[in-house]
Each structure stands twice: as structure tokens, then as C-alpha cells.
Amino acid sequence: MKKLLVAVIFYNEINNVYKTLAQINDEDVDIILIDDGSNDGTLEIIKKENYKLICHKKNKGYGKVVKTAANYANENDYDYFAIFPGDNQRKFLDINVMFKKLVMDRNLSFVVGSKFHLLQEIPLRRKIGNLFFSKLSKSWGNCTNDVLSGFKIYKTKDCHELINYCPDNYTLDLIFNYLSNKRKLKYSEIDVYCNYKNQTSKIKNLIITFFEMINELIKFIFFKKL
Numbered sequence: 001m002k003k004l005l006v007a008v009i010f011y012n013e014i015n016n017v018y019k020t021l022a023q024i025n026d027e028d029v030d031i032i033l034i035d036d037g038s039n040d041g042t043l044e045i046i047k048k049e050n051y052k053l054i055c056h057k058k059n060k061g062y063g064k065v066v067k068t069a070a071n072y073a074n075e076n077d078y079d080y081f082a083i084f085p086g087d088n089q090r091k092f093l094d095i096n097v098m099f100k101k102l103v104m105d106r107n108l109s110f111v112v113g114s115k116f117h118l119l120q121e122i123p124l125r126r127k128i129g130n131l132f133f134s135k136l137s138k139s140w141g142n143c144t145n146d147v148l149s150g151f152k153i154y155k156t157k158d159c160h161e162l163i164n165y166c167p168d169n170y171t172l173d174l175i176f177n178y179l180s181n182k183r184k185l186k187y188s189e190i191d192v193y194c195n196y197k198n199q200t201s202k203i204k205n206l207i208i209t210f211f212e213m214i215n216e217l218i219k220f221i222f223f224k225k226l
Contacts, residue, residue, distance in 0.1 A: 003030070003077065003078045003079050003080070004028075004029045004030070004078065004079070004080045004081070004082065004099055004153075005029070005030050005031075005032060005069070005072070005073045005076070005078040005080070005081040005082070006024075006026075006029050006030070006031050006032070006081070006082045006084055006095060007032050007033075007034055007065075007068075007069035007072070007073075007081060007082065007083055007084065008020065008021075008024065008031060008032070008033050008034070008084045008086050009033075009034045009035075009036065009062075009065045009066075009069070009083060009084070009085060009086055010033065010034070010035045010036065010038055010042050010043075010046060010086035011035070011036040011037065011038055011042075011059060011062075011065075011086075012038045012039065012040045012042055013038070013040075013042050013086045013087055013088075014038075014040040014041045014042050014045075016086065016087050016088035017042050017045050017046060017086060018045070019088040020086045020087070020088045021045075021046070021049060023088075023091065023092035023093075024051075024092055025092070026092065026095070026096070029082075029095070029099075030052075030078070031051045031052070032051065032052045032053070032054065032069070032072060033046045033049060033051050033052070033053045033054070033086075034053075034054045034055075034056075034065050034068055034069060035053070035054070035055045035056065036056045036059050036060055036061070036062075036064070036065045037055075037056045037057060037058040037059035037060065042086075043055060054068055054072065056068070060168060061168040061169045061170070062150065062168075062169060062170050062172060063166055063167050063168040063169050063170070063171065063172035064168040066083055066150075066163055066166075066172055067163055067164055067166075067168070069081055069083060070154070070156070070159065070160045070163045070164065071160070071164070073154075073156045073160070074156055074157075074160040078156055079155065079156060079157075080099065080102060080103075080153055080154065080155055080156060081153070081154055081156055082095050082098070082099070082152065082153040082154075083150055083151065083152055083153075083154075084151065085150055085151060088195070089194055089195045089196065090113065090151050090192065090193060090194060090195075091192065091193040094113055094151075094190075094192040094193055095153065097190060097192075098111045098113055098152075098153045098190055098192070099111075099153055101188055101190060102153050102155065102188075105186075105188070107186045108155070108186050108187055108188055109154070109155045109158035109159055109180065109185040109186055109187055110152055110153060110154040110155060110158070110159055110180070110185070110187045111152065111153050111187065111188050111189070111190060112144050112146055112149050112151070112152050112187065112188070112189040112190070113146075113149055113151035113152065113153075113189075113190060113192035114144065114145055114146035114149055114189045114190065114191050114192060115146055115149065115192065115194035115196075116130075116134070116145035116146045116191075117191040126206070129148070129206060129209075129210055129213075130146070130147075130148055132210075133147050133148055133174055133213070134146070134147050134148075137174070137177055137178070140178055140181050140182070141181045142177055142178075142181055143187075143189075144177075144187070144188075144189040145189065146189065147173065147174060147177050148173050148174060149173060150173055151192060152173075158185060159176075159180075159185075162176060162179050162180060162183065162185075163176060165179065165226070166179070167216050169212065169216075170209060170212075170213070171212065171213045171216040171217070174213055174216075174217060175216060175217065175220050178217065178220060178221070179220070179226065182226065183226065
């Protein structure tokens with residue numbers, strides 16, 4: 001039987017942590033909670049849960065959290081691992097749909113949970129960046145719409161090494177998309193639930209983040225080699 005690990009990731013989600021935890025009701029998968037240096041009380045809450053817990057002593061960045069999940073999955077022989085954001089914007093039940101797609105098609109290396117069918121609900125300041133990078137990614141062969149989606153299920157043996165090659169920050173999903181296309185990995189995209197009324201982005205300055213992402217992309221395209 002194929003083993004799936006679901007990594008539920010948190011960073012300062014005191015307003016959403018209880019609702020996110022309440023969604024976790026699937027006994028067929030293993031759960032790990034990863035806290036990225038929360039200082040608002042989130043960590044104290046998830047410590048009380050009966051799940052495996054990994055805590056970053058300080059905030060290391062979204063990309064580092066994904067790497068922590070990938071490394072744990074690889075070291076503990078999980079065939080697949082999912083990244084589930086702890087901001088209560090997604091539905092845990094969508095993992096089943098994404099996982100079924102990944103298992104049924106053996107050629108796939110990962111499945112993306114897309115919010116682009118809800119584009120009209122995405123706040124304008126987030127929408128612009130999502131649309132820009134979605135269009136830009138077509139230049140290297142990306143065949144998905146939601147290139148920045150952090151809600152994914154990965155085949156561990158295909159993606160673990162590549163994820164660790166990516167940056168530790170919010171650029172990970174963009175760079176992973178670029179590198180996975182360069183390596184010719186097969187992947188798919190499924191529309192999933194996303195509640196953007198519960199806007200909890202931890203990105204403080206989207207303009208600075210936008211240019212940081214452009215800078216990271218340039219470095220990987222022109223200066224780094226797989």
C-alpha cells in the first residue's frame with residue numbers, strides 16, 4: 001500500500017489553528033504538524049495534539065518548511081507527501097481527490113491544488129502577482145495555471161531532491177515549477193476549494209516579494225545548473 005504523509009504547516013495562525021486542526025479526520029494517512037517559529041500561541045496549541053510535531057526554533061521561511069516535510073517523508077519511507085497550509089483556507093478533503101489522481105496516473109510526479117477557478121475572489125494585490133507568474137511560467141513550458149500554489153501532493157522519490165535545490169522562501173513553488181519542467185517531470189492540476197475571505201497572508205510587502213521572486217528566478221535560469 002502506498003504511504004502518504006500530510007504535512008500541516010503553521011506560522012502564527014492563532015486565529016485559524018483550531019479550525020484547521022478540526023478538519024483533520026482522515027485515518028488513512030499519517031499526519032505531521034510543522035511549526036515555523038510561531039510566536040503568537042499557535043505552537044502551544046498544536047503541542048497538545050496527538051500528532052508528530054516538528055518545530056523550527058525560529059522562522060525559517062515557507063520554502064524551508066516544505067523542505068522539512070520532504071526530508072521527513074524521504075527519511076521515513078513515505079511514497080508521497082502533501083503540503084497542507086494551516087490557514088484554514090483549504091479543505092482537507094481535497095487531499096483525497098488529489099491523491100487519487102496522483103496514484104492512478106503512475107507517470108505523474110506531483111499534483112497541484114489550484115485556486116485559479118476562483119480568480120475573481122483573490123484579493124487584487126495577490127491576483128496581479130499570480131497572473132503575472134502564471135503567464136511568465138508558460139515560457140518554460142508550465143502547463144498549470146496556479147504556478148504559485150503551495151497546496152500540492154508530491155511523489156517523494158521524484159521531488160525530494162528537487163525541492164531541496166529550491167530557495168527557502170516564498171519563491172520555492174515558482175522555482176520548483178521551473179526546475180520540474182526543466183527535468184521534464186509530469187504533473188497535473190486539480191481545482192480545489194479556497195476561502196480567500198479568510199485572508200491570512202504572511203507576506204508583509206508584496207512589491208518587495210515580487211522583485212525577490214524575479215531575482216531568484218533569474219539566478220536559477222542563468223547561473224544555477226541541476
